[in-house]
Structures are given as C-alpha cells and as structure tokens.
Amino acid sequence: DTGVSQDPRHKITKRGQNVTFRCDPISEHNRLYWYRQTLGQGPEFLTYFQNEAQLEKSRLLSDRFSAERPKGSFSTLEIQRTEQGDSAMYLCASSASAQGMDEQYFGPGTRLTVT
C-alpha cells in the first residue's frame, strides 16, 4: 500500500490557463475528498466522491472547477481560466467508509501557483 498519491506535486501556470490535477487514493477506499489549503489556513473542503458519484460540493467550488472520478478509482480536479486567487495547496484524501470514525488519509498535495 503506497498511500494516497497526487500528481503533479507543484504546478506553476499563467493566469487564464487551465490546469488538471490527479489523485490516486488508497486502492480499497471508496470515498475520495478534495480540499484546498492556503497559507496560514487549515484545509477547506471542496468536494467528495463515494465511488464514482460526486455527493457534495462546497460553495468554494466555483463553476471554473470540475472534479471527476470516472471509474471510482483515481480522481481529477480541473480548474479552468485560473486566477491568482486559485494559488493554494490542493489536497486529496481517501477513506474506507463514511460511517464511524472515517479516518481520512491525505496525500502530499499539489501546490498551484498562478502568476
């Protein structure tokens, strides 16, 4: 078990460009979460999937953001027409169950810098 992996680890892009991040959860985990963390803040929830179904989206997830988990395994998060305010660490987490303690295992994150 290699844990949750994210790719790329760092991304620098110009304002207005589109970017896509990938998350590979722990293999037997059916729940996958995306969070955003800016400097000096805790992670803020963006969206989550139960298998391939996207069950909840935060108000933070504007129309420029879209997430998919087509086969219930890896997930992608796309940001269209990036803005400087999108600069942040994007964290992915996975868990085995929604019930009970529901331990979420976090990946190392993708740091996005929009210039």
Added chain:
Amino acid sequence: GEDVEQSLFLSVREGDSSVINCTYTDSSSTYLYWYKQEPGAGLQLLTYIFSNMDMKQDQRLTVLLNKKDKHLSLRIADTQTGDSAIYFCAEKEGYSTLTFGKGTMLLVSP
C-alpha cells in the same frame, strides 16, 4: 455555521508537556480529530475522540473533551523536537466532511 478556533503558536522546551487548545461551535459534532502537518508533507491523523467521551489517551497523547464548553485539547507529554509541526483540530458532523481549524504551530526547542 461550523467554526473551529485554535491558538496560532506554541513554543515549548524539549521534555516539557505541550497543550494545544481548540474550540468548536457545532454541538452535533460526532467525532473530533487532531491532525499533524510537517513541512512539505500531507496531514497525518494523530488521534480522535468520539463526542460521548471526555478523555482519550494514546501513548504520549492525551485528548480532553469538554462538550459543555465545546473545548478540545491535545496534550503531548515529553515533547520532542520531532514533534515540531502544525497541529490541526477538526470536527465531523454525522456523515459530512471535516471542518478544520487554522492550525497551531508547535515549536520545540532543545
């Protein structure tokens, strides 16, 4: 709405105990968590407590929960320099996602 507050910074000497405090507003929280984040790394779950408990001990870690005051604390005994990191308190209500505080930076000096 949900809100989790933490003090921003704590400095201790190696060997001392560290106490990190957290307050939350959602009285229907079911689980409360402590996560650790080291530079350049993802979040690591340290410990958690179910809302019907008032204390949980796990090796050097002790979690105290005062549900009436909505106050949670994490005590680290015999703090080591390797404990230097940012510690996040988080709450979970029902089946929903986690709400994190802004984190407390713990600096342990030799």
